[in-house]
Amino acid sequence: MRWEWDGAEDELSRELRGLGEEFLSKDVAERDRDGVFSRGDWTSCAEHGVLGLLLPPEYGGAGRDPVAYARAMEGLGYGCLDNGLMMAMGAHVLAAEVPVWEFGDEEQRRRYLPGLAAGRLIGANAMTERGSGSDALSLATVAEPDGDSYRLTGRKLYVTNAPVADLFVVYATVDPSLGFTGVTAFLVERGDAGVSVKEQAEKMGLRTARWGEVELDACRIPASRRLGAERQGGAVFARTMAWERALLMAPWLGVMRREIDECLRFVRRRRQFGKHIGHFQSVANRIVDMRIRWEAARLLLHRAAAELDRPEAGIFPEIGKLYASEAAVDVLTSAMQVYGAVGYTTGGRVERNLRDALGMTISSGTSDMQRVIIAGRLGITWPDTETNTEGNGDGR
Secondary structure, eight states: OOOSOOHHHHHHHHHHHHHHHHTSOTTHHHHHHHTOOOHHHHHHHHHTTGGGTTSOGGGTOOOOOHHHHHHHHHHHHHHOOOHHHHHHHHHHIIIIIHHHHHHOOHHHHHHHHHHHHHTSSOEEEEOOBTTBSSOGGGOOOEEEEETTEEEEEEEEEEEETGGGOSEEEEEEESOGGGGGGGEEEEEEETTSTTEEEEEOOOOSSOTTSOEEEEEEEEEEEEGGGEESSTTOHHHHHHHHHHHHHHHTTHHHHHHHHHHHHHHHHHHHHOEETTEEGGGSHHHHHHHHHHHHHHHHHHHHHHHHHHHTTSSSOTTHHHHHHHHHHHHHHHHHHHHHHHHTHHHHSTTSHHHHHHHHHHHHTTTTSOHHHHHHHHHHHTTSSSSOSSSOSOOOSSOO
């Protein structure tokens, strides 16, 4: 674990914080109300290298490691008020760019990664179905081999970025009887015949990150756009989820820290009963607890990011995502108590952040599902045998 940042990492974090404060999300309250994605802010982030931070330079990226990425996105999260924009970028980078980078062949990398890094292409991950979310065994989208191609048929739901995406990482099964081992990943372009996209119902929060349905009607995809080997989709998806769960909450470290700083300023000027409300122990203790949750979330996410350098990321992506997402809800709920009626006002920063934070406990697997996965990694629930009752307790 690294406890200190070098000058370049600190400078990048400050630069992205400044980008968020100066150029991004000026009209976020209105766009949140109307559910509008900002293509202009997306382009600004791309021009400042945000979308290519993790990719090697030969594909248009900056070659940053996962911990440096977490630090950079924390800075952006502090400065940027548009949590939906950061959610859209997380889905694009972690669930579209990363699998192409890690599992794609050289032709696929050259074809897609420079455009994704530059923001010319927007990526999306299409896994969830009506009967299949975290349960990939229930996947119903079928990929039927057809000569040197596959015909994909199925319907994907709740796909972040779908209404604006150019490239979809789609998971389908080549044989439903094989369960998870039949899952295969494909690169589907928006313009492919048989692909239709429509916007889904409005969301409670993260409204500037648009989501939708992707329907595949005998969509013919050449074998050259299969991502990884046939029946390797389970491994592609598992690795993608490790990246997403480890790093999706990184901007929220900045959001939480900004909210704590705002609360400190507020309690130092708000007076009741003849004194600043920070002198009331209940208020002071609440802010202390907010800071402790932020510190713990930061440590866990940095540990999760560091583990991504291993072939198996272990238990920390799920622990980090679970704790940080629930800590964000706790911090924003506490902030609302500090502000009182002002915090509860529709269209205000605290109210919007709380709605958005609740959505982060669902994204990339609900909190309940994270606990199920962690329990399995600890050997509590799987395998259902008595062959190993001790374990080493670290999830690896």
